[in-house]
Amino acid sequence: MNIETRLREELADLACQGLARRRRLLQSPCGPQAEVEGRKMLAFASNDYLGLAAQIKAAFAPLAGHPRVRHLRQQGMILAFDVDSSDPAFSHRFYRAALAQEALVRPMGNTVYVMPPYIVSPEEIAHLAQAVAGALDAALADTD
Numbered sequence: 001m002n003i004e005t006r007l008r009e010e011l012a013d014l015a016c017q018g019l020a021r022r023r024r025l026l027q028s029p030c031g032p033q034a035e036v037e038g039r040k041m042l043a044f045a046s047n048d049y050l051g052l053a054a055q056i057k058a059a060f061a062p063l064a065g066h067p068r069v070r071h072l073r074q075q076g077m078i079l080a081f082d083v084d085s086s087d088p089a090f091s092h093r094f095y096r097a098a099l100a101q102e103a104l105v106r107p108m109g110n111t112v113y114v115m116p117p118y119i120v121s122p123e124e125i126a127h128l129a130q131a132v133a134g135a136l137d138a139a140l141a142d143t144d
Contacts, residue, residue: 053077055122059129060114066133068140079114083107083136087143097138101131112136 014020034041053076060079064072070082083090091107098105105114105128116128 052116052118052120052125055125056114056116056129059125060132063129063133063136066136068136077116077118081112083110083112083140085110085140085143087140090139090143093143094135094139097135098131100138101134103128103131103135105132105135 011020053074056077056079057074060072060074063069063081068084070084072081073079083094087093090110094107094112095105105112107113112132114128114132116125120128
């Protein structure tokens with residue numbers, strides 16, 4: 001018996017026992033509580049099970065209006081935006097300016113990524129957003 005046939009038989013056996021894995025889709029937004037198949041439950045299997053993504057979104061929302069920020073986006077706890085700058089040293093200037101604001105943020109080229117740990121507090125989120133905004137302005141001062 002070849003491996004493919006054996007695996008198919010094992011999967012069929014698991015399905016008969018009700019043990020086959022099937023993907024369940026969320027019927028609610030990502031957050032600390034989720035609705036799956038009509039049932040409400042705590043969601044520990046997402047990248048926002050503590051509900052911090054909404055706090056990050058709100059804290060960084062003012063950046064959407066910055067004249068040099070492009071494509072502000074977020075997926076769970078990860079937020080990113082592109083910066084309209086032709087300065088080849090932008091990422092270095094931003095990194096140094098963020099350090100001066102007591103924030104460790106390393107852009108990749110003209111894209112700034114923010115990925116705080118799950119143990120971040122609301123106060124730390126607010127500080128991070130203010131530090132990133134300040135670093136952005138400092139890095140863009142007298143350039144382009």
